[in-house]
Amino acid sequence: MTRERSELKSIGYEIFIGILSLLSIVNLVLVYAAREQSLDTVLEVMNALFSVIFLADFLYRILTAPSAGAYFFRHFGWADLLASMPFAQLKFLRIFRLIRVYRLLRDVGIRTIGRALSKDRAGSSLYILLLMGIFVLEFGSLTMLRIEQYAPGANITTASDTIWYTIVTISTVGYGDQYPVTGAGRILGTGIIVVGVGIFGTFTGYLANFFLSPKNPAPPVDAAGTGTATVEGLRQRLEESEAKLTEIRKLLAGPTG
Structure with a gap:
């Protein structure tokens, strides 16, 4: 184990x-x-x-x-x-x-x-989006090719075309040299854009959290020292209270003789 x-x-x-x-x-x-x-x-x-x-x-x-x-x-x-x-x-x-x-x-x-x-929600979200990006790169490319390959006026007609389009789209660069011409292809392209924005947005937040979070957290409080200080403080207050009670008793007793 x-x-x-x-x-x-x-x-x-x-x-x-x-x-x-x-x-x-x-x-x-x-x-x-x-x-x-x-x-x-x-x-x-x-x-x-x-x-x-x-x-x-x-x-x-x-x-x-x-x-x-x-x-x-x-x-x-x-x-x-x-x-x-x-x-x-x-x-x-x-x-x-x-x-x-x-x-x-x-x-x-x-x-x-x-x-x-x-x-570790930040790290988990990053891994999920990376997996989504990989799945979109593979299955999104294959699906886009199936949709666009034989469409009239299509410019995504080969595997290299669809891989290039998916990479450019998921990276949010968007050169525009390859683009879908069918309705189904545009819907799929919108999904690829959303995944790309999510990946880079989450990655930016993960880096910000990694670099801005404190590397050396404050040292833990010494429990033994704190306990000793607390006991000493209580003892001092108890002595002060006893002194005040003694003065009150003397005042209540009044003058003798």
Whole structure:
């Protein structure tokens, strides 16, 4: 259990990597199930993107692992490295990453996952929007191509056209050289714009929270010192009260003799 916890990064990050691993395996199945040039082109672009993300994930894990050798040789770090390579023969190794994420999250528990995601709302929102951006880049490109490819007057007619349009739109740049001409295509384009604005807005807020939040919180109050000071203060007040009561008794007694 200790080893699993030491391997575990943030909950949101592990879920993000797990979903990307699952999507990459689904893409591998699609490549062999559907023989189509446009689909192959989009999936090749997505595979290149996944390779960069998984390579960065491997470097992050091996640099932060308690033992780099143990992670690489005993905990299937070699599989993570090979799976990050953009070769079709090695993509199946990404299942090891998916199994690891599942095992780690299973050991943590559903309640702990929910509390962690709720506590880190900014990071969770960022991961959700990044996933949405990746899904929109892949499935939005494929859907836009299906809608626009054979429409009269269309200028989005190839896989490269639709990938370029989706990237430009989701990044909120909007060159305007590629644009949908059908109603369904424009509705889909509006959704891509909304997702892009959400990603960059959330990313800006996440960076602001990261840089503006205090790095060194105020040191905790010394409970022992506070308790001692409180006792001394109460003792002093008690003595003052006793002195005043003594004076009151003398006044009430009046002069003697």
